[in-house]
Amino acid sequence: MTTNTPRLRLAYRPHVLARAVMDDLLRRERLLAQGGFILLALMVPTFIALGIDDRTLNGISVWIKPLKFQFSVALYLLTLAWFVGALPEETRRGRTVRILVNLALAASTFEIGYIALQAARGLASHYNVADPFHQLMYTLMGIGAVTLTAASPALAVLLLRHRPQAWSTAFWLSVLLGLTLTFMLGVGSGSVLSxxxxxxxxxxxxxxxxVPVFGWSRTGGDLRVAHFLGLHALQIMPVLGLVAERWARGRTASFIVCAAALAYGAATLFVFVQALRGIPFIPA
Known part of the structure; x- marks a missing residue:
C-alpha cells in the first residue's frame, strides 16, 4: 500500500515552501521578483556592516535605515509581482506593464542605492540639504518615491479592467483598495514628511x-507611523479581504472589505493627526 505522508511532510518543510513561493513569484513577474530577491540578498552584507561599523546617525547605526528600506522595498516589489501575475498573459506582456515594471525597478534602485551610499559615507540621506548636491539628490529621492508608489494605482487600474476570474469579489476589492490606499496615504503622509x-x-x-525595530519616537509625535501604515496597505488590505471572504459571502464580504478600508484610512489619518500634535504612537 502506498502513502502520501512523506510528500505532505516535504511540502511543509520551510525551504521547500520558500522555493515554491520564489518559483511562483518568478513565474508571475520575473523582473519585479528578481528585484525583490536581490534586495533581500543585499540585507546580508548590510547586516554584516551593521555588526562591524560602530558609526551612528540620530542615535542609531548608520546601517539601520538601509536595512529597513531594503526589506520594505523588497516586500513592495514582491507584492507587485504577485498581483501582476494575476493579469491576463497578453496584458502582462504589454507595453503598459513593461513601463510600470521598469519605472518601479529604476526608482527602487535609485532610492536604495543612494540610501546605502550615504550610509557608507556616514551621512544622512533624508533631510540632507546641506549643499546643492544633496539638495538635488533629496529632490530626486522625492520624485523616485512618488514614482515607485505610483505603480500601485496604475496596477489597480489594470486589475480593475482585467478582473482575475479566480478572485472573489471581496478579495478583488481588497486588492484594489489596498493598492489605492498605498498611494493616497503613502504619498500624502510622505509629502508632509519631506x-x-x-x-x-x-x-x-x-x-x-x-519603538524597537521601527524606531518610532516614544517621547513625541512621529510622522513615520502614518507613512508606514499607508505604504503597507497593499499587503494588509488583501489579508483582510481573505479573512472577510472566509467569514462571509457575497455582498456581505464585500461590505466588510469596504468598511475595513474606511477604518484603515481613518486609523492612518488618526495617527497622523496625533503625530502632528506631538503625541507618540507608543508612549515611553
Whole structure:
C-alpha cells in the first residue's frame, strides 16, 4: 500500500515552501521578483556592516535605515509581482506593464542605492540639504518615491479592467483598495514628511529610544507611523479581504472589505493627526 505522508511532510518543510513561493513569484513577474530577491540578498552584507561599523546617525547605526528600506522595498516589489501575475498573459506582456515594471525597478534602485551610499559615507540621506548636491539628490529621492508608489494605482487600474476570474469579489476589492490606499496615504503622509526638517514632532530628536525595530519616537509625535501604515496597505488590505471572504459571502464580504478600508484610512489619518500634535504612537 502506498502513502502520501512523506510528500505532505516535504511540502511543509520551510525551504521547500520558500522555493515554491520564489518559483511562483518568478513565474508571475520575473523582473519585479528578481528585484525583490536581490534586495533581500543585499540585507546580508548590510547586516554584516551593521555588526562591524560602530558609526551612528540620530542615535542609531548608520546601517539601520538601509536595512529597513531594503526589506520594505523588497516586500513592495514582491507584492507587485504577485498581483501582476494575476493579469491576463497578453496584458502582462504589454507595453503598459513593461513601463510600470521598469519605472518601479529604476526608482527602487535609485532610492536604495543612494540610501546605502550615504550610509557608507556616514551621512544622512533624508533631510540632507546641506549643499546643492544633496539638495538635488533629496529632490530626486522625492520624485523616485512618488514614482515607485505610483505603480500601485496604475496596477489597480489594470486589475480593475482585467478582473482575475479566480478572485472573489471581496478579495478583488481588497486588492484594489489596498493598492489605492498605498498611494493616497503613502504619498500624502510622505509629502508632509519631506516638507519638514525631520520626522519628529516634539519630543527628543533621536531614534535611540524609539519603538524597537521601527524606531518610532516614544517621547513625541512621529510622522513615520502614518507613512508606514499607508505604504503597507497593499499587503494588509488583501489579508483582510481573505479573512472577510472566509467569514462571509457575497455582498456581505464585500461590505466588510469596504468598511475595513474606511477604518484603515481613518486609523492612518488618526495617527497622523496625533503625530502632528506631538503625541507618540507608543508612549515611553
Amino acid at each position: 516638507a519638514g526638517n525631520g520626522h519628529w514632532i516634539g519630543g527628543v530628536r533621536t531614534d535611540a529610544t524609539g
